[in-house]
Amino acid sequence: MSRGIFVGRFQPFHLGHIATIKFALEKVEELVIVIGSAQISHEMRNPFTAGERIQMIKDSLDAEQGIDIKRILMIPVPDVSYHPLWTYQLDIMVPRYQSVFSNDFFTRLLYKERGIEVIQPGLHRRNELSGTEIRSRMVRGRDWKDLVSTQTAKFVDDIHGIERIKAIFMKHSESSH
Amino acid sequence: MSRGIFVGRFQPFHLGHIATIKFALEKVEELVIVIGSAQISHEMRNPFTAGERIQMIKDSLDAEQGIDIKRILMIPVPDVSYHPLWTYQLDIMVPRYQSVFSNDFFTRLLYKERGIEVIQPGLHRRNELSGTEIRSRMVRGRDWKDLVSTQTAKFVDDIHGIERIKAIFMKHSESSH
Amino acid sequence: MSRGIFVGRFQPFHLGHIATIKFALEKVEELVIVIGSAQISHEMRNPFTAGERIQMIKDSLDAEQGIDIKRILMIPVPDVSYHPLWTYQLDIMVPRYQSVFSNDFFTRLLYKERGIEVIQPGLHRRNELSGTEIRSRMVRGRDWKDLVSTQTAKFVDDIHGIERIKAIFMKHSESSH
């Protein structure tokens, strides 16, 4: 059986990720969604915990027609303190895999230095469909819900996620002075 | 929706675990299998990596008739350095849950101190169906395959697991002198 | 007996903190001063070690008329790597408490997410009585001693604290280029 991994931080999980998952499922039989920086949350670039991110992904994919949830695993992986060990850490936290999908810079650089090719899924609507853009809209009170699934939007509301992000942002602005 | 977690180390995944999963799936709609001590491997009591354990579990459950894999998540969680933080670490690594199933001592003690009841699944054939017993048989060259699923047995063979365990055991015996 | 905790970094301990301590001692019988980020020192935002901060606090409170030192504990607590575990870490490092006083953003956010109210002491003379302002004055050679107790001022002199802060600042400016 062929297995692939899709490495990201999913802060938050959005429509671009869903497109990538569909893309990957055409190429591999089983896909492991690796939730990177699993130990980090409550920060500007990483507002959500691993558990919250898994729940966003699970809720979204369960509702998605074209995706067979049985072909998907979700595995949170914490960062390593020695950068070049990151891909080897993936090897020991994840079942054996043959392909890697990722837009994450480090993941691509480090696999490349190991001589392993990383498939970089086409980023359509790249400007909008990025975690950075979505978090920025959340902070500024602009509309972000059309960039994520209904399930993610609902979940963020349920956990008062916007309140958390705004609080982190306010703190962050202060400290920069 | 009701969600439960089943906390164990799964060194290795065996028939007792499958019985517990079936038992738990009668009580909750979704079950998260928490692979504890995720960062440890290549030790007497923890020979297998998190990725290897996830693969054993996935292969076994895929083949199990009575289990709907769509209702199951598998999440590896590393130990925390401050013991009493363990259950709170589970809270942040796992989607929100309502019930806890575990035979693990620490997990039960710590949830109890938080005032949360842990469901201890009946251990049938307890003497045999334990990780300790199985690892002991592996080391001594006695038959262990009837205590695990066909898939786990095959996977352990594939990765030369018995060779690894025997090597660890030999080292371990030496150091004790 | 009622016990409260007052969480801060105390970089350095200043008159605003003393006001808060007096305010808190009106509401609780015993107050634990939690010295946060205890492991950090020799950085722009955290120049002083935990031991140095404890000494500033102890010296200042010993000299303060309106404060009964017997009702006060001082406990340094290091940061946790998983942010949401912070308040639980407090639970295990500190005797049982009923109230929380803090102006620290994270502490307030995380207790709030646990459903625990944090008392935010009124910040009088807020613009001046802040660690940021005091450290900034120290670096720029402007007068800072009227913002702290005589004892803190003396202690900072004793350990050549201004020299340290200026050295850190110079380094910091360099690296930003």
Next chain:
Amino acid sequence: MSRGIFVGRFQPFHLGHIATIKFALEKVEELVIVIGSAQISHEMRNPFTAGERIQMIKDSLDAEQGIDIKRILMIPVPDVSYHPLWTYQLDIMVPRYQSVFSNDFFTRLLYKERGIEVIQPGLHRRNELSGTEIRSRMVRGRDWKDLVSTQTAKFVDDIHGIERIKAIFMKHSESSH
């Protein structure tokens, strides 16, 4: 002013420790009680959290006639991963001190290698007044309360400490097989 530190693990705090504190207070003006291995709890040799140990000590000393609580500080200090850094970690977590009191092996060895003398308080009733003995009695259901202060005994009861220790012991015995 002269300041001393008294380094121990206080698992649990007992009458021998109180004798040492009285002994030390005759030699120094201020005494810092360093609660070592602060990050460890829920283990055979370290059943109690730092917060619990601080509470035992505080309650006991408040009730002790001959001890002026104003002359005492209590500071929890976690272990360091590099053993020889331990005493230097004390230097940064504790206000400046001139004398060291300890029966702890490592503390004495490491200060000695730095050329600093450690005062080893006379251990009267040594066989009984040791943490090891008290924990052993707790596990075996024998009388331990006459080896600790009334306050420690009461506190251990309040937190169901015997239950915790027995549970840890049972687990421990199991794993040894």
Next chain:
Amino acid sequence: MSRGIFVGRFQPFHLGHIATIKFALEKVEELVIVIGSAQISHEMRNPFTAGERIQMIKDSLDAEQGIDIKRILMIPVPDVSYHPLWTYQLDIMVPRYQSVFSNDFFTRLLYKERGIEVIQPGLHRRNELSGTEIRSRMVRGRDWKDLVSTQTAKFVDDIHGIERIKAIFMKHSESSH
């Protein structure tokens, strides 16, 4: 025998370092080159691994006429989480030494606070011969090879170092937005 240490990060090893080594070898019989921040790589300010830096240094010094390689040791030392422990960490990772050479800010500040003088080698051609300047030239595609030894230049080429640095820089610029 007199032994000195020369503490730096060597990102990358350049002609200024070689000058310092020659300078130090006139003052001490044996010199330990301490490769600081040994655990960090693949970052803007720290692109190279400890192993890569050691190889640059070894290759360069082997080719250098005026340097007797037998009088030199190279020891990588990872950062400590408590800043003030840094120099004590050096004490335990390095054979006993009598002199310290360093331009590193922290190393100098911390030794000074211990009362130990650090010899700051004259920085000739300081503007050019700095890691910051060299990394900046590497990123911008300007000439950097005349600031390092032939051996370092060749080694950076061999490991596709410029490609790595440019990739890290692009990532870094993105994240700043």
Next chain:
Amino acid sequence: MSRGIFVGRFQPFHLGHIATIKFALEKVEELVIVIGSAQISHEMRNPFTAGERIQMIKDSLDAEQGIDIKRILMIPVPDVSYHPLWTYQLDIMVPRYQSVFSNDFFTRLLYKERGIEVIQPGLHRRNELSGTEIRSRMVRGRDWKDLVSTQTAKFVDDIHGIERIKAIFMKHSESSH
């Protein structure tokens, strides 16, 4: 150029190690002596710090006729928390190498699982020439000096090593009760 690594803990450095180094230098042009478990010291199985071990090795090899010190590097490497990352950590802490020499169990197991052969040097006088045996003799006051070089023996005396080991052993025996 061909480079090999020789991985051990060197607690302490003994005649068997010297034999291995000579053996390895016949096969490779440059040999890196990897001092494993570099962060551990002051323990029964690991009494000496990395710096002390490096000094033993350096002093011994400088005095050894048949060994060209210019062909040797000594690199201390701390353990990793995830066992299977150990050999990859070596890859990033050490210049590129082609051969591995080691009698260390884990090193051999893990390289083997990567498909890399480890050369196990013949252990002559194995019963005697082992760290375990030597430490045991040190503790029991039996003669150990003929199992190490004159330089190692002298160095252990200089740092009062036997005193340290006996102290650790006494502590260790106590705790086992």
